[in-house]
Amino acid sequence: xxxxxxxxxxxxxxxxxxxxxxxxxxxxxxxxxxxxxxxxxxxxxxxxxxxxxxxxxxxxxxxxxxxxxxxxxxxxxxxxxxxxxxxxxxxxxxxxxxxxxxxxxxxxxxxxxxxxxxxxxxxxxxxxxxxxxxxxxxxxxxxxxxxxxxxxxxxxxxxxxxxxxxxxxxxxxxxxxxxxxxxxxxxxxxxxxxxxxxxxxxxxxxxxxxxxxxxxxxxxxxxxxxxxxxxxxxxxxxxxxxxxxxxxxxxxxxxxxxxxxxxxxxxxxxxxxxxxxxxxxxxxxxxxxxxxxxxxxxxxxxxxxxxxxxxxxxxxxxxxxxxxxxxxxxxxxxxxxxxxxxxxxxxxxxxxxxxxxxxxxxxxxxxxxxxxxxxxxx
Amino acid sequence: xxxxxxxxxxxxxxxxxxxxxxxxxxxxxxxxxxxxxxxxxxxxxxxxxxxxxxxxxxxxxxxxxxxxxxxxxxxxxxxxxxxxxxxxxxxxxxxxxxxxxxxxxxxxxxxxxxxxxxxxxxxxxxxxxxxxxxxxxxxxxxxxxxxxxxxxxxxxxxxxxxxxxxxxxxxxxxxxxxxxxxxxxxxxxxxxxxxxxxxxxxxxxxxxxxxxxxxxxxxxxxxxxxxxxxxxxxxxxxxxxxxxxxxxxxxxxxxxxxxxxxxxxxxxxxxxxxxxxxxxxxxxxxxxxxxxx
Numbered sequence: 001x002x003x004x005x006x007x008x009x010x011x012x013x014x015x016x017x018x019x020x021x022x023x024x025x026x027x028x029x030x031x032x033x034x035x036x037x038x039x040x041x042x043x044x045x046x047x048x049x050x051x052x053x054x055x056x057x058x059x060x061x062x063x064x065x066x067x068x069x070x071x072x073x074x075x076x077x078x079x080x081x082x083x084x085x086x087x088x089x090x091x092x093x094x095x096x097x098x099x100x101x102x103x104x105x106x107x108x109x110x111x112x113x114x115x116x117x118x119x120x121x122x123x124x125x126x127x128x129x130x131x132x133x134x135x136x137x138x139x140x141x142x143x144x145x146x147x148x149x150x151x152x153x154x155x156x157x158x159x160x161x162x163x164x165x166x167x168x169x170x171x172x173x174x175x176x177x178x179x180x181x182x183x184x185x186x187x188x189x190x191x192x193x194x195x196x197x198x199x200x201x202x203x204x205x206x207x208x209x210x211x212x213x214x215x216x217x218x219x220x221x222x223x224x225x226x227x228x229x230x231x232x233x234x235x236x237x238x239x240x241x242x243x244x245x246x247x248x249x250x251x252x253x254x255x256x257x258x259x260x261x262x263x264x265x266x267x268x269x270x271x272x273x274x275x276x277x278x279x280x281x282x283x284x285x286x287x288x289x290x291x292x293x294x295x296x297x298x299x300x301x302x303x304x305x306x307x308x309x310x311x312x313x314x315x316x317x318x319x320x321x322x323x324x325x326x327x328x329x330x331x332x333x334x335x336x337x338x339x340x341x342x343x344x345x346x347x348x349x350x351x352x353x354x355x356x357x358x359x360x361x362x363x364x365x366x367x368x369x370x371x372x373x374x375x376x377x378x
Numbered sequence: 379x380x381x382x383x384x385x386x387x388x389x390x391x392x393x394x395x396x397x398x399x400x401x402x403x404x405x406x407x408x409x410x411x412x413x414x415x416x417x418x419x420x421x422x423x424x425x426x427x428x429x430x431x432x433x434x435x436x437x438x439x440x441x442x443x444x445x446x447x448x449x450x451x452x453x454x455x456x457x458x459x460x461x462x463x464x465x466x467x468x469x470x471x472x473x474x475x476x477x478x479x480x481x482x483x484x485x486x487x488x489x490x491x492x493x494x495x496x497x498x499x500x501x502x503x504x505x506x507x508x509x510x511x512x513x514x515x516x517x518x519x520x521x522x523x524x525x526x527x528x529x530x531x532x533x534x535x536x537x538x539x540x541x542x543x544x545x546x547x548x549x550x551x552x553x554x555x556x557x558x559x560x561x562x563x564x565x566x567x568x569x570x571x572x573x574x575x576x577x578x579x580x581x582x583x584x585x586x587x588x589x590x591x592x593x594x595x596x597x598x599x600x601x602x603x604x605x606x607x608x609x610x611x612x613x614x615x616x617x618x619x620x621x622x623x624x625x626x627x628x629x630x631x632x633x634x635x636x637x638x639x640x641x642x643x644x645x646x647x648x649x650x651x652x653x654x655x656x657x658x659x660x661x662x663x664x665x666x667x668x669x670x671x
Contacts, residue, residue, distance in 0.1 A: 055482060058486060059486065107466050109466065109470070160650070160653070160654050163654075164653070164654040164655050165655075166650070166653035166654045166655070167653065167662070169411070169413075169466055169667075170600075170604060170649070170650075170653055171650050171653060171654075173413070173597065174597075174601060174646040174647075174649050174650050175646070175650065177594065177597065177642070177643065177646045178643045178646045178647060178650075181639040181640070181642045181643045182639065182643070184639050185637050185639035185640065188639075189637060306470055306473075306474065309466075309467065309470055310470075310471075313467055344481065344482050344485040344486070344491070346478050346481035346482040346485070347478075347482055348478075349474060349475075349477060349478030349481065349482075350475060350478035350479055350482055351478075352474060352478070353471045353472075353474040353475035353478055354475070356467065356470070356471035356474070357453070357457055357468065357471045357472075357475070360457060360463040360464060360467040360468055360471065361456075361457050361461035361463045361468075363463070364461065364462055364463055365461055
């Protein structure tokens with residue numbers, strides 16, 4: 001089973017190896033890269049609009065009215081926009097997690113469990129901290145806890161891959177169920193507040209809400225984790241494209257055999273990449289636990305891990321792309337709630353799936369078309 | 379008596395696993411990762427509930443459920459065979475699509491966000507050990523022959539030989555004149571029929587469709603496929619083993635001996651251990667996940 005050989009990045013990064021030549025060549029290659037990056041999402045959005053129209057029409061509503069409501073409920077008012085930012089924060093973390101894995105040639109489908117484990121670790125550590133400590137003091141502790149929680153869940157399939165060759169697609173997906181069941185047991189049997197499925201509220205270290213700074217965001221869950229997400233994106237970008245280990249990681253993702261021959265210890269890169277990937281997903285748990293609810297609740301991670309795969313795919317495994325794609329998918333998620341009065345909010349689940357299908361099929365297809373066009377130009 | 383009741387319940391739980399993992403074997407042996415079983419089952423269950431509700435006939439539901447599974451499988455084929463996109467990504471999208479579509483049309487068809495009205499099924503009312511009710515359900519019998527049928531197909535027919543060749547070495551298959559894409563499409567159709575029937579069984583067994591009623595059974599079936607090393611007899615044993623563990627947990631619920639969450643983990647932990655090769659290595663079809671040029 002070798003999904004790694006045809007991951008979007010594996011072939012996507014090859015275009016960067018185009019021979020450098022005259023400025024005209026470089027301009028042409030830049031244009032091609034832009035076309036490759038922008039065409040698939042545009043095709044996907046168009047297709048999603050068509051499918052959306054059909055779904056809206058089956059419900060006897062006017063597509064124009066529904067889309068207007070969707071935009072008004074998300075980017076049209078401060079509360080809606082705050083919710084979009086809140087949802088995009090978690091998705092940025094899971095998207096970065098998946099993207100980092102794919103850059104190393106590994107498919108991490110376990111972001112769901114890693115996100116939950118990170119949030120859970122933070123919530124448990126929070127219970128041990130004395131009450132009333134200011135958040136700048138506790139934040140490093142929480143960051144460490146969440147990264148460790150998610151990182152351990154990611155490191156296990158990484159180790160299984162490098163030590164035994166167990167394919168990470170299957171082990172990460174299976175581990176999701178194991179981790180969620182284990183956390184479910186711990187919460188239900190040992191840690192829950194009576195009558196609920198969540199842990200006790202932590203007493204120190206809650207992150208400030210965006211509404212504390214800009215009152216218009218009142219009621220939305222957006223919080224200082226947004227800054228953490230942006231910093232994480234910057235850090236991943238710097239690591240991948242400006243450091244030696246990042247270069248080695250990408251080399252392993254493109255051609256593990258060649259990287260091995262070039263002196264890179266592929267097995268070690270594999271497990272470290274998945275551990276880092278899990279840590280990124282785990283950090284996303286802070287958005288809910290420290291920024292929103294101040295406790296771990298069963299099911300808070302549901303869906304965010306799988307959507308992280310979509311975010312990485314649409315964002316072309318590039319940190320900037322991941323942030324933009326996270327905003328897109330967060331807009332759709334929040335938009336579903338906005339249109340629920342006219343059409344079932346589940347419409348956006350369908351649209352999200354359509355976007356993934358369209359981008360996933362359009363990326364190789366567009367590349368093939370562009371390559372064909374370039375060959376006939378030459 | 380207690381043993382018989384235990385066996386009957388194990389069988390009842392195992393049938394959807396047997397159906398779906400038959401689909402899993404067909405798909406994976408042809409080189410197509412079967413992350414989509416969950417989606418096929420959900421689609422099959424929903425289509426079965428809608429069709430049998432509106433026609434009043436359980437068999438119409440069976441046909442519609444098979445069609446629902448196949449429709450999703452064809453979409454998977456469109457992405458993974460026709461456009462050679464990444465199978466894992468397409469597979470996950472298919473599952474999301476199945477969840478979204480069934481929820482959307484649940485509200486459209488029945489104006490409910492949780493479940494369909496009661497639909498006719500096959501099973502007679504529970505009595506005694508439950509074997510009589512099971513035996514009166516034709517889907518149980520079909521489920522019991524699903525994996526043997528796929529096994530017979532794989533090892534005893536020319537088509538099965540081609541299917542395995544396509545899953546192990548598509549380039550070699552192409553050079554022998556085997557139409558790789560067509561074989562993969564057929565394998566997917568079979569996979570959709572089988573897993574779709576697993577969903578039909580669930581809907582008929584509970585006499586309704588409920589939102590997300592497959593509840594991860596497609597992934598347990600995938601686990602059984604891998605734990606059974608893609609070999610139909612072993613896969614069938616894996617299904618029965620997983621179902622027996624679940625039954626044991628249900629029957630011991632009052633006793634509180636093992637927390638239910640630990641029983642839930644069994645299939646997944648066993649599969650991870652099997653993949654790591656601690657006790658006998660699971661080796662996947664060589665071209666699993668690879669697009670054929």
